[in-house]
Amino acid sequence: MNEKRTIKVALLGAGSVGSQVARLLLEQADEYERRVGTRLELIGISVRNVDGRRDVELPRELYTTDAERLILSADVVIELMGGLHPALELITLALESGADVVTANKALLAHHGAELFELAERVGAQLYYEAAVGGAIPIIRPLRENLGGDRVERILGIVNGTTNYILDRMHTRGDSFEESLRIATDLGYAEADPTADIEGYDAQQKAAILASIAFHTSVPVDEVHREGITSVSIEQIEDAKRAGFVVKLLAICERVAAPGDGPDRVSARVYPALVPEAHPLASVHGGNNAIFVEAEAAGSLMFYGAGAGGVETASAVLGDLVAAARRHLLGGPGLGESMDADLPVLGVAEIDTSYQISLEAEDEAGILAGIAQTFAEHGVSVATLEQAAPATDEDGEVAEDARATLVIGTHRAKEGSLSKLVDALAQSPAVHRVNGVLRVEGANA
Known part of the structure; x- marks a missing residue:
């Protein structure tokens, strides 16, 4: 009886995730052998500097700066370097050599996923990327796989833990955005440069990946509308609470029916939105992530848990590694991604949504009529209206220059029409200032 060969594993990167992957592979080698049916051997870890500081103490002889040589000796390559280059070139080399690849590189997949999937299918290799979205x-x-035979209609995802922590703190503690960001940075939720998180770039990349898988269509990251949370004020958070909503940064992937007999379209977008308090996503606190999926047959499903962290993300990476190792034992070509639907991607102006608009207006008779006229001219109807009492002085008298604060909820309309309405309100003589605008999502869940 022939002894089964060892599966040789190469690791690219030894940061917070990579070091935990290496540690677990070494410490639990016997357990992985029982699960897979053969030994998984970590043959090396590619790093820029073999003497650099690591989160985990690992055998020094594993480290190398020769990534290409390491790749060409491996059956499975785990890429945890991040960034576009040289990760793209190294993954390409790995696939062309016949190795399977496990990656957590969301930026690379969002920008180059289509070409990498095509390459993997052409050479009979497999690209795994569970850790790229949702930790x-x-x-x-x-x-x-599980929903591969169903029709996914919509995905609402909280896919960035930093922004969820900030918005959750603003909602529960009443802290400003600036204070919440400072605390998030002190606690390690936010990077020293938080731009990718708070401006929505991280969530944009993840939305492109989710939409591509869910709708079997390659969705370029540049076609995913993106807005961050830097403009969300504590006043908007308070307005949302009074109206029964919670503000969350959402990645939204949606199948949109075409008029007539045309093909469905796809929408993918990222922005801060109002989520009803009764929606499951409203109860996602701290730095956690959650992804809410609406499918035709399966109905509503929610996936919840830690969206980041070294050992947490390592769990997803190692799950992919086990799958890759089992595939090597069974043999046969890798399974390509299903991107053949080729549905058109809608611009954000074409989607249907609803707004909550907060504005200041002169506290005078006839002002509401003027605002209502502006709504009518743009074909948008008012769903809710809340008017806050004007400010008073220390004697309880209304100040001469006091203004009324209006919070207006709209019915659903085209995003383009709603955007033009907000521009018109900002120019209206009846309106002193538009304080903020947030969309409403998940109201029908």
């Missing part, structure tokens, strides 16, 4: 949350495999 420890299993979402890629459920979308690809």
Whole structure:
């Protein structure tokens, strides 16, 4: 009886995730052998500097600066370097050599996923990327496999823990955005440069990946509308609470029916939105992530858990590694991504949504009529209206220059029409200032 060969594993990167992957592979080698049916051997870890500081103490002889040589000796390559280059070139080399690849590189997949999937299919290799979206949350495999026979209609995702922590603190503690960001940075939720998180770039990349899988269509990251949370004020948070909403930064992927007999379209977008307090996403606190999926047959599903963290993300990486190792034992070509639907991607102006608009107006008779006229001219109807009492002085008298604060909820309309309405309100003589605008999502869940 022939002894089964060892599966040789190469690791690219030894940061917070990579070091935990290496530690677990070494410490639990016997357990992985029982799960897979053969030994998984970590043959090396590619790093820029073999003497650099690491989160985990690992055998020094594993480190190398020769990534290419390491790749060409491996059966499975785990890429945890991040960034576009040289990750793209190294993954390409790995696939062309016949190795399977496990990656957590959301930026690379969002920008170059289509070409890498095509390459993997052409050479018979497999590209695994469960950890690219949602950290420890299993979402890629459920979308690809468990829901592969269903029709996914919509995804609402809280896919960035930093922004969720900031918005949750603003909601529960009443802290300003600036104070919440400072605390998030002190606690390690936010990077020293938080731009990718708070401006929505991280969530944009993840939305492109989720939409591509869910709708079997390649969705370029540049076609995912993106807005961050830097403009969300504590006043908007308070307005949302009074109206029964919670503000969350959402990645939204949606199948949109075409008029007539045309093909469905796809929308992918990222922005801060109002979520009803009764919606499951409203109860996602701290730095956690959650992804809410609406499918035709399966109905509503939610995947919840840690969206980041070294050991948490390592869990998803190692799950992919086990799958890759089992595939090597069984043999046969890798399974390509299903991107053949080729549905058109809608611009954000074409989607249907609703707004909550906060504005200041002169506290005078006839002002509401003027604002209502502006709504009518743009074909948008008012769903709710809340008027805050004007400010008073220390004697309880209304100040001469006091203004009324109006919070107006709209019915659903085209995003383009709603955007033009907000521009018109800002120019209206009846309106002193538009304080803020947030969309409403998940109201029908």
